[in-house]
Amino acid sequence: MTHNLNLWVIPLLPLAGAAINGLFGRHFKNAVVSFIALFFTALSFAWAVWAVWSAWPGGPIPLPHIESFGTWITAGSFSAPFGFYLDQLSMVMVLVVTGVGFLIHIYSVGYMAHEGGFYRFFAYLNLFMFFMLTLVLANNYLLMFVGWEGVGLASYLLIGFYFLRDSAADAGKKAFIVNRIGDFAFLIGMFLLIQHFGTLSYDHVFNALKDAQKFPVDAGWGFLTITAICLLIGATGKSAQIPLYVWLPDAMEGPTPVSALIHAATMVTAGVYMIARSHAIFNLAPNALHIVFVIGCVTALFAATMGIAQTDIKRVLAYSTVSQLGYMVLACGAAAYAAGIFHLMTHAFFKALLFLGSGSVIHAVGGEQDMRRMGGLRTKIPVTFWTMTIATFTISGFWPMAAFFSKDEILAAVYRSPYAGHLLWAIGVITAGLTAFYMFRLWFMTFFGELKLGAVDVGEEAHAAAAPAHASHASASHSHGHADDQSHGHGGVHESPWIMLAPLVILAALSIVGGWVGVPKFLGGHNEFDRFLAPVMEQSRTSIAEGAAALQNTEAPAAPPEEKSTTEWVLTGMSVLAAVLGLFFAWLLYYKRPDLPDRITAKIHGIYLTVLHKYYIDEGYNLLFVKPLLALSTLVFWRGIDQGIIDGLVNGAGSASKGIGNELRRMQSGNIRSYAAWVAAGGAAVIAYMIWLGVSK
Amino acid sequence: MVPLSWYLILSAILFCLGVFGFLLKRNIITIFMSIELMLNAVNLTFVAFANYWSEHGLKLALSGHVFVFFVMVVAAAEAAVGLAIIIAVFRTRETLNVDRVNLLKL
Numbered sequence: 009m010t011h012n013l014n015l016w017v018i019p020l021l022p023l024a025g026a027a028i029n030g031l032f033g034r035h036f037k038n039a040v041v042s043f044i045a046l047f048f049t050a051l052s053f054a055w056a057v058w059a060v061w062s063a064w065p066g067g068p069i070p071l072p073h074i075e076s077f078g079t080w081i082t083a084g085s086f087s088a089p090f091g092f093y094l095d096q097l098s099m100v101m102v103l104v105v106t107g108v109g110f111l112i113h114i115y116s117v118g119y120m121a122h123e124g125g126f127y128r129f130f131a132y133l134n135l136f137m138f139f140m141l142t143l144v145l146a147n148n149y150l151l152m153f154v155g156w157e158g159v160g161l162a163s164y165l166l167i168g169f170y171f172l173r174d175s176a177a178d179a180g181k182k183a184f185i186v187n188r189i190g191d192f193a194f195l196i197g198m199f200l201l202i203q204h205f206g207t208l209s210y211d212h213v214f215n216a217l218k219d220a221q222k223f224p225v226d227a228g229w230g231f232l233t234i235t236a237i238c239l240l241i242g243a244t245g246k247s248a249q250i251p252l253y254v255w256l257p258d259a260m261e262g263p264t265p266v267s268a269l270i271h272a273a274t275m276v277t278a279g280v281y282m283i284a285r286s287h288a289i290f291n292l293a294p295n296a297l298h299i300v301f302v303i304g305c306v307t308a309l310f311a312a313t314m315g316i317a318q319t320d321i322k323r324v325l326a327y328s329t330v331s332q333l334g335y336m337v338l339a340c341g342a343a344a345y346a347a348g349i350f351h352l353m354t355h356a357f358f359k360a361l362l363f364l365g366s367g368s369v370i371h372a373v374g375g376e377q378d379m380r381r382m383g384g385l386r387t388k389i390p391v392t393f394w395t396m397t398i399a400t401f402t403i404s405g406f407w408p409m410a411a412f413f414s415k416d417e418i419l420a421a422v423y424r425s426p427y428a429g430h431l432l433w434a435i436g437v438i439t440a441g442l443t444a445f446y447m448f449r450l451w452f453m454t455f456f457g458e459l460k461l462g463a464v465d466v467g468e469e470a471h472a473a474a475a476p477a478h479a480s481h482a483s484a485s486h487s488h489g490h491a492d493d494q495s496h497g498h499g500g501v502h503e504s505p506w507i508m509l510a511p512l513v514i515l516a517a518l519s520i521v522g523g524w525v526g527v528p529k530f531l532g533g534h535n536e537f538d539r540f541l542a543p544v545m546e547q548s549r550t551s552i553a554e555g556a557a558a559l560q561n562t563e564a565p566a567a568p569p570e571e572k573s574t575t576e577w578v579l580t581g582m583s584v585l586a587a588v589l590g591l592f593f594a595w596l597l598y599y600k601r602p603d604l605p606d607r608i609t610a611k612i613h614g615i616y617l618t619v620l621h622k623y624y625i626d627e628g629y630n631l632l633f634v635k636p637l638l639a640l641s642t643l644v645f646w647r648g649i650d651q652g653i654i655d656g657l658v659n660g661a662g663s664a665s666k667g668i669g670n671e672l673r674r675m676q677s678g679n680i681r682s683y684a685a686w687v688a689a690g691g692a693a694v695i696a697y698m699i700w701l702g703v704s705k
Numbered sequence: 706m707v708p709l710s711w712y713l714i715l716s717a718i719l720f721c722l723g724v725f726g727f728l729l730k731r732n733i734i735t736i737f738m739s740i741e742l743m744l745n746a747v748n749l750t751f752v753a754f755a756n757y758w759s760e761h762g763l764k765l766a767l768s769g770h771v772f773v774f775f776v777m778v779v780a781a782a783e784a785a786v787g788l789a790i791i792i793a794v795f796r797t798r799e800t801l802n803v804d805r806v807n808l809l810k811l
Contacts, residue, residue: 677807678807678808679803679804679807680736680803680806680807681727681728681803681804684727684728685728688724688728
């Protein structure tokens, strides 16, 4: 190999950090632990930047650049290599993961300063980085799956970081178990790939798929569609899409930097990355793509409505994350993978910023997470306020923020999409409006009005809904660190230290400029981001139209019709209008007339309760899956099979030999004549047997 | 010429006498003698067969006789050891009734 970028260094550096901190961190001072964690993450980031710089398209290194470190598994004709794969897509992912990851590491040093288990936290965080980088750099599905499971493990460990709290431990388990359902489908998808391609390497699979004779567009429900659906189910688990999104809101039990890094910026985007990576498969399976489309759209809308009624600041952001992930999946469903990845990148910036900002707010008010008790923080924590403002405007899609461009590109792609594009586009715009509404609701409730810390009696139903999260949060997550703040009341509201604010400022800058790499043509840009990813997504442009045509039994159009720029202006205008409306209603309800929300909720009490309880989805899942499974396990598997059959066999073997021994014991009487009688009887039996043998001959 | 079966029947009768004597008698000495009886019943079988084979073609059918000598040697050794044990038992228990000697130790 002429060009060796030593890609293995990128993931192994955080692993080294995790190993050192995890094994010896107990004996280190906090400063040493944070130095180790930051040093290895920074080095990993630097190496990633260098690798991307060296392999930049047009340079001497041909892309995709594959580095193999030998064979991992060989079984018959199948073999899986240890290898890393660098192309435009993984370049974006690696930079986002290491870059945002590094910023969040910095922030965590400040945020976790007063928490116990400092070294444990950073060891897990570095471990997460290792697995995430393995996931995005792997050159085959199996190695990707290693990273996939590894980030799940890190996520579990970090959600349950405050493991003394039941709700946190439960949330960790929930995340792990729900993800397992998706992973199961992912595994089946991989088995199907092995069955049909004999390999899991990206380049082999995708090259094989280029053979149109062998793999025509699968308009029905052939193996390509089934494989794609399996991969999609895997993605719905990791990327928190309907029907497996339920774990993500509960995952907010983890420390806030974890929510920012794992449950907003990086890990949950793994599903989107996986779909984009497998676009060659999805494009040949229009039915599967259609499902992707619908799932993304429904999730985006559904989660946005749930976000409206939440009162816990982190839960609002959690539903917002689910909704934004829905957007990315929607983009993939419209075969606009580049747009999906573009939104993934900008989302990583602004959602990490929102979470870190909310962490800074929570830090400032001494562990309170209920927005109804906040307010008026605008002047008290100005840096947090301004960065949060930028993030709020970004997520709402105002020009010229990053999400304006990425969201717009997605909506335009959805509009152009051959399957029911206009209807889903309308849902997308409504979602954009709802997003603006709940984000500005959060913004007004937190930063405007008056500080009501501890003064407001939050209604009983709200308590019931948010009970597991909030009751415990307020008490446990920060109280031991900030007990001193709470003791001197409202005067204790303080701005966070600069080590926490610096990442906020950097991310705020990225949230503004991050979208400028993808300015569309009609706004005078060149859509650099799309063109950058185009070599990876090459195949998608041609074959998506064929797919749709095959589905509808029509001729494929010669070329995708070029939209007129007026259409694009109208589309953009609509989504900005939706955002402005969202801002207006949030302003009206939560700033101008704060009494209105209560009156509205009183009027539509039933609907409000339904939304507040998240459409009773958790309860429904509980009733449909958890309870029956628990009953089945208790009655059949535990009482029936385990206790009845398995324990029965073991205990039966024991008591049978005991009983037989008890009977045989009587033979050992010590009486010589009884022994002699047994010998004689035995001899007689042998003789009888021999006589019988002789007679039968 | 006495047929072979007569010897065998006599031997079986002697052997069964020995077995029943062994099972039914309580005195160790009598039991000991019953064992000797069984051994000699078997010896009789050996001799009878040796005789039978030398009359039916085999010039030197000595293995039966040799076995008898072996059995007699073993029986003599057994008598020596067995009588010693009996004396030892009698010294400690002051009885020769086997029903009283059932503790599997002296």
